[in-house]
Amino acid sequence: MKNAFEIIGGKKLKGEIIPQGAKNESLQILSAVLLTEEKVTISNIPDIVDVNKLIELLGDMGVTVERLNDDTYTFEAKNIDQNFFQSDAFKAKGGGLRGSIMIVGPLLARFGKAAIPKPGGDKIGRRRLDTHFLGFEKLGARFNYDTTEEFYNVDASNLQGTYILLDEASVTGTANIVMAAVLAKGTTTIYNAACEPYLQQLCKMLNRMGAKISGIGSNLLTIEGVERLGGTEHRMLPDMIEIGSFIGLAAMTGSEITIKDVQYKELGVIPDVFKRLGIKMELRGDDIFIPEQDHYEIDTFIDGSILTVADAPWPGFTPDLLSIVLVVATQAKGSVLIHQKMFESRLFFVDKLLDMGANIILCDPHRATVIGLDKRIQLRGISMTSPDIRAGVSLLIAALSAKGKSTIYNIEQIERGYQHIDKRLIALGADIKRI
Ligand SMILES: CC(=O)N[C@H]1[C@@H](OP(=O)(O)OP(=O)(O)OC[C@H]2O[C@@H](n3ccc(=O)[nH]c3=O)[C@H](O)[C@@H]2O)O[C@H](CO)[C@@H](O)[C@@H]1O
Numbered sequence: 482m483k484n485a486f487e488i489i490g491g492k493k494l495k496g497e498i499i500p501q502g503a504k505n506e507s508l509q510i511l512s513a514v515l516l517t518e519e520k521v522t523i524s525n526i527p528d529i530v531d532v533n534k535l536i537e538l539l540g541d542m543g544v545t546v547e548r549l550n551d552d553t554y555t556f557e558a559k560n561i562d563q564n565f566f567q568s569d570a571f572k573a574k575g576g577g578l579r580g581s582i583m584i585v586g587p588l589l590a591r592f593g594k595a596a597i598p599k600p601g602g603d604k605i606g607r608r609r610l611d612t613h614f615l616g617f618e619k620l621g622a623r624f625n626y627d628t629t630e631e632f633y634n635v636d637a638s639n640l641q642g643t644y645i646l647l648d649e650a651s652v653t654g655t656a657n658i659v660m661a662a663v664l665a666k667g668t669t670t671i672y673n674a675a676c677e678p679y680l681q682q683l684c685k686m687l688n689r690m691g692a693k694i695s696g697i698g699s700n701l702l703t704i705e706g707v708e709r710l711g712g713t714e715h716r717m718l719p720d721m722i723e724i725g726s727f728i729g730l731a732a733m734t735g736s737e738i739t740i741k742d743v744q745y746k747e748l749g750v751i752p753d754v755f756k757r758l759g760i761k762m763e764l765r766g767d768d769i770f771i772p773e774q775d776h777y778e779i780d781t782f783i784d785g786s787i788l789t790v791a792d793a794p795w796p797g798f799t800p801d802l803l804s805i806v807l808v809v810a811t812q813a814k815g816s817v818l819i820h821q822k823m824f825e826s827r828l829f830f831v832d833k834l835l836d837m838g839a840n841i842i843l844c845d846p847h848r849a850t851v852i853g854l855d856k857r858i859q860l861r862g863i864s865m866t867s868p869d870i871r872a873g874v875s876l877l878i879a880a881l882s883a884k885g886k887s888t889i890y891n892i893e894q895i896e897r898g899y900q901h902i903d904k905r906l907i908a909l910g911a912d913i914k915r916i
């Protein structure tokens with residue numbers, strides 16, 4: 482199995498690229514098919530490792546899965562095999578995919594019990610699941626964590642709606658609790674709910690299935706429980722993290738790129754953050770056009786002090802794009818402080834950028850100051866391994882801009898979230914070989 486990319490950098494790219502369907506939305510939406518025995522048709526599903534693993538897991542647990550074309554599937558969760566959840570196969574597969582935690586909410590809602598191995602995942606720091614389980618407990622569930630097997634069992638024969646104040650606005654936690662509450666008795670109110678577009682899409686889909694959710698897009702969701710849900714059709718939004726990654730790629734490599742059909746109004750502050758790095762872009766219809774630009778200059782705050790880009794729950798800036806912003810800043814004119822508030826170890830990949838010649842001071846695990854090189858000095862290609870999905874793409878962008886050859890190992894990290902990324906970038910003129 483070829484699991485590295487060899488990249489010859491320094492080439493300008495040119496052309497159009499279509500963003501894939503959203504990874505994080507897909508993981509929520511696919512879990513929601515478990516809430517009904519009727520057929521659910523889902524389109525614009527990205528062909529990426531994480532999503533394919535979840536589809537396979539649904540099939541293993543008894544969901545009838547039919548692929549209608551490249552990106553459209555039907556799912557029918559009529560005969561779920563309860564024995565599967567205690568099998569070794571489930572323990573091995575379920576743990577390999579963080580998003581699989583979101584099958585718990587729907588399974589509780591529909592069958593009154595669920596099980597899940599502790600998910601593994603990227604090297605980006607501790608990732609607790611407390612919010613999920615505190616929410617389930619409020620709804621009347623009892624959970625048991627087997628520390629030796631690293632396995633959770635959850636029981637909830639009688640879910641009852643209630644008021645839940647989340648300890649933090651967890652994205653997958655909110656999705657999980659919403660999916661448990663839609664079939665609970667009575668009304669559930671979730672305050673401090675996350676409200677990313679992924680969640681808005683999930684709630685809209687659940688309402689089309691017969692759920693009664695109001696407050697969509699806010700941090701206060703009200704869910705009136707219903708007896709049953711039915712089938713529906715759903716189309717995934719374009720992946721906003723991919724769109725941000727392509728904006729960064731265009732700027733860093735000085736390329737003219739058009740990102741097609743971005744659903745601009747769903748992107749929140751993402752385009753503005755890249756604009757503050759000095760990147761020019763135009764909205765043409767619903768496409769983002771990024772012209773070839775040899776230099777871009779980072780804005781300052783109004784009082785002239787150094788700009789900070791920090792993550793925050795939606796509608797703040799997503800943490801999943803901070804690594805991309807960091808890498809793009811290495812070739813800007815000016816300086817920026819990158820403040821990764823949510824994850825403890827997501828900035829450590831800067832050591833690779835330092836080896837490539839970037840000017841970065843890692844202040845502490847959460848903060849890095851980037852002093853841009855203004856393209857006076859080109860990064861140089863090196864061999865590296867990626868610790869996580871977004872660092873992986875950031876390093877790919879750095880390698881595409883760098884002088885000479887780079888090798889990125891462990892590209893499964895990248896491929897869990899970016900569809901056929903080598904082929905799509907080669908179509909724009911990139912020199913990438915799978916080795
Ligand atoms: C499959 C999926 O959808 N994954 C996304 C989801 O993960 P996930 O749902 O696992 O992430 P959470 O929203 O639960 O939390 C992410 C991190 O942020 C911290 N935290 C969260 C909320 C808050 O108000 N304050 C705070 O500090 C948490 O402690 C945790 O360390 O949301 C993350 C945060 O946008 C994204 O990086 C992931 O790509």
Ligand SMILES: C=C(OP(=O)(O)O)C(=O)O
Pocket residue numbers: 504505579580602603801870871898
């Ligand atoms: C951290 C991410 O994903 P996950 O939650 O699946 O690990 C991400 O998409 O950047």
